Amino acid sequence: MQEENTREKILQYINKYPGNHFRAIQRDLNLSLGVLQYHISVLKKQGEIVEFPINGFNCYFPKSMYNKQILTLFGHLRNKTRKKIIAALANKPSMTLNELRDVLKLSNSTLFYHLALLVKDSIVLREEVKNEIRYKLSNLDLIKSTLIDYKYSFLDKILRDLISLWEK
16 A cells, blocks of 8 residues: 555656656655655556656656657756756747857856757757857747646746746
8 A cells, every 4th residue: 555655646746747857756755766766667667657868867757748849848947057048048039149148147168068958859949040140949839838738847936937928
């Protein structure tokens, strides 16, 4: 019985906070590594959850959410710097590296690193416009609908403010 309660608790957590990685789940639920590993394995075998690797981390999602683009987006939104980049580009559809740096107060190297990851996963597009490199979100509608549908998974002010603008 205890085992089923633990597994149900993990499943409820993944449904509420899709896209978190193993250590975040372990830390938030205060479970031992072995216990969490066992229950994650059972939930995957039962088809209740999916494991999706994002930037070196295994992230977990409810089976009902399985869409590679959405899973990838969630993984990036779990990273504070990439979340800020996505929010900045959602507010202003096309920006240069310098504009992003000025708005986000990040170093060029940090910004370039995170932009490269977002471009690699097709969340952000990099395009040359009049001899200038500009960045924009590849699918703003998907980002909007995903954030609105799963807004309770994101408890931070950056995304809450962005979501409230879109819901009006």
